[in-house]
Amino acid sequence: MTDTQSRAGFEQDPFAAAFPETREFWAAAEQGRLVVPTCEDCGRAHWYPRAHCPLCGSARLRWTQASGRGTLHAFSPARRAEPQYTLAYVTLDEGPTLMTNIIDAPPEALRIGQPVVVRFQPAPEGRMMPFFAPA
Numbered sequence: 432m433t434d435t436q437s438r439a440g441f442e443q444d445p446f447a448a449a450f451p452e453t454r455e456f457w458a459a460a461e462q463g464r465l466v467v468p469t470c471e472d473c474g475r476a477h478w479y480p481r482a483h484c485p486l487c488g489s490a491r492l493r494w495t496q497a498s499g500r501g502t503l504h505a506f507s508p509a510r511r512a513e514p515q516y517t518l519a520y521v522t523l524d525e526g527p528t529l530m531t532n533i534i535d536a537p538p539e540a541l542r543i544g545q546p547v548v549v550r551f552q553p554a555p556e557g558r559m560m561p562f563f564a565p566a
């Protein structure tokens with residue numbers, strides 16, 4: 432995971448390039464930091480990134496560092512996938528709910544409401560992706 436020389440990085444990642452409004456998110460992920468869009472008017476964080484706050488309509492948004500901690504809101508193992516993975520919704524301590532994958536734990540070991548922490552892993556295209564593991 433620490434071998435950044437062998438990866439293209441988010442600058443060359445086609446997904447990250449296709450959504451320039453997410454550039455800061457991928458740049459922070461490269462450093463192992465999870466950031467979320469936060470509204471300067473209502474003070475609340477939201478997900479996914481967009482031009483206006485979905486909670487109050489304000490356009491005054493900034494990226495703020497999240498704790499990387501949250502709780503497992505829902506999950507579904509993709510047993511027919513190869514390799515298998517567990518799709519999940521994680522609600523961050525800051526409020527927003529993200530769609531993600533749970534790693535480092537079999538689905539049998541998971542339960543709704545359990546605490547999870549972010550873990551970054553490289554996507555094949557180059558960017559670092561936030562996944563979550565039991566805390």
Ligand SMILES: [Zn+2]
Binds near residue numbers: 488
């Ligand atoms: Zn707002």
